[in-house]
Amino acid sequence: MKKIKFIIALLCISILAVQCTKEDNNLTSDNAPMGINSPSMLEINNAECYTVDGFGPNSYWADYIVNQSTTNFLKTEHNEAASFFGMGNVPLYLAGGDGTFNALSYSNGYVVWGEELLASALNYGNVAIAYVAAHEMAHQVQFRxxxxxxxxxxxxxxxxxxxxxxxxxxxxxxxxxxxxxxxxxxxxxxxxxxxxxxxxxxxxxxxxxxxxxxxxxxxxxxxxxxxxxxxxxxxxxxxxxxxxxxxxxxxxxxxxxxxxxxxxxxxxxxxxxxxxxxxxxxxx
Structure with a gap:
């Protein structure tokens, strides 16, 4: 009986740890574009999409995606592309979780990257991330x-x-x-x-x-x-x-x-x- 209780306790701790990790990386709508509560609520009719889909119902706004170092690299390349093309400040938002295989550049001046797309690009090396960052920034050039x-x-x-x-x-x-x-x-x-x-x-x-x-x-x-x-x-x-x-x-x-x-x-x-x-x- 003690062994069963111990196993149950371990499972509870594991679940709480996962929940805390997600909550720590889950931003409020105040930090999302236009106060939108979830990436799944984004409309794609005023955006250029890297693929053809929006974000899934289980996606969420995140402080980082994939991992912190990969996110930092993405932010660096995003900002460098903005500077290179003379775009000034272009807000970058991050969508974590399932159903996030996309990156979108919006006509009202911001870019959203999905975790699944970033993870897939990373399989081809950092240069693939830099390239997609520039591609999305090019859409900002076109919008403006x-x-x-x-x-x-x-x-x-x-x-x-x-x-x-x-x-x-x-x-x-x-x-x-x-x-x-x-x-x-x-x-x-x-x-x-x-x-x-x-x-x-x-x-x-x-x-x-x-x-x-x-x-x-x-x-x-x-x-x-x-x-x-x-x-x-x-x-x-x-x-x-x-x-x-x-x-x-x-x-x-x-x-x-x-x-x-x-x-x-x-x-x-x-x-x-x-x-x-x-x-x-x-x-x-």
Missing amino acids: DNTIPSGNHVSATELEADGFGGYFIRRTYTSDWNTAAGAYNFSQTLAGPNGSSHGTAAQRRSAFRLGYLLGDNGTYSNRNFDTNFFYYYDYYVKDGRLKLELVKPATIEQSQHEHIVAHLEELQKIASGEISEEEFLNLN
Whole structure:
């Protein structure tokens, strides 16, 4: 009997410990966006979603997700992306628990990351987290400037965010393509079919690669990046048109224009799927 009581006591202590841990990491609605009580109550019609789902009924607002060190890294990259793109302060909110495989950037100026998405990205390394942070911040760029994106096809918003992400990784994180391309291994698993809002995996790879190449030798204002990205992507990558002589946009230096032109055939082959995922990782 004493043994049974002892086991029951241990179980009670364990349950209380789990509850305390969750409660310690569970924020009140005062610390949530717009006083929303639960992530599951967020509407997604005024947000750009990294996947297509909202947050589940068992999700909750958290002080950290996955673990404290991973959350700290996410916050660092989020803030660096905000600074890099000139966005100032962009609040970041964290959704813990089940049903949180998403990250959302909201038109009223904040970003929400889910624990399951962060844990999945972490499997691909910190560079994947940095990339997604930049992708979500790119949506803030688009929300705040109604001239961006200047492309008008169904995948323009998401493909440009992929391009901004590649550009950010090249300028702030690594100049090693193999490391940078590894970040994209995670994102391409979330691509859609041809003609979807997120674009195909091959299209997203090509957009990421173009953004990375634009960052090789240059930095741009957000509007100039947008102009350059869609000039090359829409006319010479997406549609597969090559010309012997391409007119240099006024928003890019001659040397950088020549650098992109030298990679246009490669970019087309990435977008069409002719260059495989493995070959993509091993590009120079």
